[in-house]
Structures are given as C-alpha cells and as structure tokens.
Amino acid sequence: MKKFLFLLALFLFSPTLAAARTGIVAVVNDDVISELDFERRLAFTQAVGGPDVQKKETRERVLRLMIDERLKRQDAADHGVSVGEEELRRAVDVTMRQNGTTEKEMTERLKKKGVPFSVLKDQIESDLLFVKTIRKIAGERSEISEAEVKSKLEEIENQIREKQYLLSEIVLPVENEEDDGAVYGQAVKIVMKLKEGASFEELAKQYSKSASAARGGLLGWVAESSLNDAVKEEISLMDKGQVSTPVRTKDGYALYALRAVRSPEDLKERDAYHIAQILIPPSSPEKRRKLLQNVSLTKGSCLKFVSLAQSEKKTPRSDLGTVPVSELPRPILELLEKTPLLEPTEPLKIDGGELVFMACSKEKMSVLPSEDRLRDQIETKRLEMTAERRLRELRRTAITEIRI
Numbered sequence: 001m002k003k004f005l006f007l008l009a010l011f012l013f014s015p016t017l018a019a020a021r022t023g024i025v026a027v028v029n030d031d032v033i034s035e036l037d038f039e040r041r042l043a044f045t046q047a048v049g050g051p052d053v054q055k056k057e058t059r060e061r062v063l064r065l066m067i068d069e070r071l072k073r074q075d076a077a078d079h080g081v082s083v084g085e086e087e088l089r090r091a092v093d094v095t096m097r098q099n100g101t102t103e104k105e106m107t108e109r110l111k112k113k114g115v116p117f118s119v120l121k122d123q124i125e126s127d128l129l130f131v132k133t134i135r136k137i138a139g140e141r142s143e144i145s146e147a148e149v150k151s152k153l154e155e156i157e158n159q160i161r162e163k164q165y166l167l168s169e170i171v172l173p174v175e176n177e178e179d180d181g182a183v184y185g186q187a188v189k190i191v192m193k194l195k196e197g198a199s200f201e202e203l204a205k206q207y208s209k210s211a212s213a214a215r216g217g218l219l220g221w222v223a224e225s226s227l228n229d230a231v232k233e234e235i236s237l238m239d240k241g242q243v244s245t246p247v248r249t250k251d252g253y254a255l256y257a258l259r260a261v262r263s264p265e266d267l268k269e270r271d272a273y274h275i276a277q278i279l280i281p282p283s284s285p286e287k288r289r290k291l292l293q294n295v296s297l298t299k300g301s302c303l304k305f306v307s308l309a310q311s312e313k314k315t316p317r318s319d320l321g322t323v324p325v326s327e328l329p330r331p332i333l334e335l336l337e338k339t340p341l342l343e344p345t346e347p348l349k350i351d352g353g354e355l356v357f358m359a360c361s362k363e364k365m366s367v368l369p370s371e372d373r374l375r376d377q378i379e380t381k382r383l384e385m386t387a388e389r390r391l392r393e394l395r396r397t398a399i400t401e402i403r404i
Contacts, residue, residue, distance in 0.1 A: 159223035171210035187246035302360035
C-alpha cells in the first residue's frame with residue numbers, strides 16, 4: 001500500500017507564557033483539556049501571525065482543534081492502535097525537515113520560551129495515531145485494484161475532452177439539520193470577510209472542514225461534468241478570480257474561488273519544468289552570503305544543486321520533479337522564466353526564510369498521470385474521505401462539555 005500523507009500545521013512559539021493555570025477548559029468523553037494546554041496552543045497561533053487570539057472566534061477554533069485531537073487519540077485507543085517510540089521519532093524528524101529545522105534546534109527555541117518540546121510532539125503523535133486508525137478502519141477497502149485504475153484513467157481521458165476549472169473551496173458541513181441556518185450564516189460571514197480583503201487561503205485553513213483546507217482550499221482542476229448542477233450553475237456565472245455565493249451541497253455549504261479555466265485544446269500537452277529548490281533559512285548576513293555563494297557555484301549542474309540542498313539538511317524536498325507551468329505559483333514561474341535553465345534563480349522570500357530554484361529542464365508532459373501516480377491519488381483520496389467521515393462521526397457522538 002502506498003503512503004498516505006498526513007498534514008500537520010507546524011507552529012512556532014510566542015514569548016514565555018505567564019504562570020500556568022490549572023483550570024479545566026473542556027471535557028471530551030471524560031478526557032480533560034486544561035487551561036495550560038489551551039494557553040500554550042493560543043501562544044502557537046499568536047506567534048505565527050495568525051488571527052487575533054483575543055477574538056472569540058479564534059479561541060473557539062483553537063479549542064475545536066484541541067477537541068478533535070482528543071477524539072483522535074480516543075478513537076485510536078478504541079481500535080487498539082498505538083505508536084512506538086521509533087515510529088514517533090521518525091514522524092517528528094520528517095516534520096522538522098519539512099519545516100527546515102531539526103528537533104534539537106526546535107527544542108532550544110521552545111526552551112527559551114519556557115515551552116517543552118512535548119507540546120509539539122503530542123500534536124504530531126495525535127495525527128500519526130489518526131492516520132494509523134484510518135488505515136485500520138479502511139483495511140482491505142483501501143487496496144486499489146487494476147480495474148479501478150483503468151476506470152479512473154478512462155474517466156480522466158473523457159474529462160480532458162471538456163472544459164475544466166481550477167477551483168479552491170471552503171467547505172462547511174451541516175451535521176444536523178437544525179444547524180443549517182447557523183452554518184449558512186457562517187458562510188455569509190466568510191463572504192463578508194473576503195469582500196473586506198481577507199485571504200481566501202487563510203480563511204480556508206481556518207474554517208474549511210475539507211482535506212483541501214491544509215492546501216489553502218485548493219481543490220485542483222475539476223471537469224465540468226463532475227460538478228453538481230448547483231455548483232456548475234454558480235461557476236458558469238463567475239469570472240476568473242471571483243468567489244461564489246454560498247452553495248448548498250449534499251453535505252452542507254461551500255464557497256468556491258475560480259482560479260483558472262482551460263478548454264480541451266489546452267489539455268493535449270502541457271509545458272512543464274523539472275524543478276529543484278534550496279531553502280535559505282534565516283541566519284546571519286555572513287552565513288546567508290556564504291550559502292548563496294555556494295549556490296551560485298552549482299550553475300550548470302542540477303545534480304550539484306540538489307546535492308548542496310541535501311548536504312545543508314534544511315530543504316524538506318530538494319527535487320520537486322516535473323511540474324506543469326499552469327500549476328506553478330506566479331512568483332515562482334516569473335523567476336524561472338527570467339532565469340536560464342541550469343542556473344539558480346534569485347531568492348524568493350517566504351515564511352521561514354528564502355527559496356532558490358533551478359529549472360533542470362523544460363519539457364512537454366502528458367495530462368494523463370502514470371498508473372503509479374494515479375494509484376496513489378485514488379488511495380489518498382479514499383483515505384482522506386474516510387478520515388473526514390470518521391471525524392464527523394466522532395464529533396457527533398462525543399459528549400463534550402466546554403467550560404469557557
């Protein structure tokens with residue numbers, strides 16, 4: 001079985017917390033969330049420049065995330081799922097590398113703030129437990145047959161003969177019919193925030209209950225025939241860059257942002273870059289200058305560029321593979337277009353440092369995925385859907401008492 005990727009928001013930390021409070025914020029099926037736990041999590045949010053933690057809606061969202069983590073742990077225990085120390089260590093190491101740091105560096109950073117590394121480690125463990133639980137629940141159902149791969153490939157072949165939309169989404173489920181009005185009201189409030197200039201991606205991460213939330217709501221390219229009538233009608237009236245009104249779906253309400261449209265003629269072959277990247281982490285001017293100097297010496301060799309990235313041990317993924325031009329973020333595409341092949345680009349500032357790219361080659365690629373990639377996509381989608389359904393079920397059946 002191919003790997004099922006789980007997504008974890010990695011938070012940095014704010015200044016040392018005030019004296020710890022020991023009251024109870026919530027009880028989840030007899031499991032307690034203390035004031036200390038809650039205040040530490042709020043500190044995470046504040047430190048990364050997230051929404052104001054003094055606002056009621058932010059505090060409620062943070063608490064909901066913590067409640068979900070308790071439910072995931074309880075579900076794992078009910079299914080006899082556990083995580084070994086070595087398994088957890090590997091997951092921590094992967095998470096640290098994905099964020100351009102190491103456990104030692106993060107531990108020292110947290111120590112200065114008076115926060116133990118175990119706070120972050122517990123979050124990673126909760127996600128890992130849930131992934132293993134979902135795998136166990138899915139069982140043999142998650143095995144992908146040759147017939148499924150063939151059927152999906154035929155479906156894609158049919159879809160590329162029609163118009164497609166690049167969409168982002170914010171999904172708000174209605175778990176009980178009596179909540180319909182409240183969920184619709186929340187959707188309207190989100191629309192108002194967008195009109196006031198709020199970022200769709202940030203609101204998706206904050207409010208959406210879909211697996212796409214971790215990607216800022218990015219749903220990807222969707223064929224016109226795969227949209228239900230209500231969504232299709234709404235999208236057909238939108239221009240690129242616009243956001244829909246709340247659309248009623250079978251599960252609740254959704255908002256859609258139209259990113260791009262492509263016709264069948266655009267889908268025969270796509271221009272693509274084979275891209276590598278190096279993360280330049282925050283450091284002293286001298287260290288930055290030296291690293292950029294080493295990067296410049298890799299000119300003419302993608303292998304040297306990737307080797308340097310791997311030797312620095314800061315870049316989560318140095319070789320990005322072949323990426324269609326149409327799927328590259330505009331800032332990255334602009335850098336690649338003005339930089340010759342096999343030459344490092346200028347640094348691009350991001351949260352947590354800078355990125356330097358190298359286009360190893362430019363080529364044409366088929367819009368049809370390979371069988372291995374398609375198998376991964378089918379499995380991941382199936383497991384994501386199982387995880388969403390399971391979490392909704394756990395929320396619905398939980399006995400939760402909130403005391404704030």
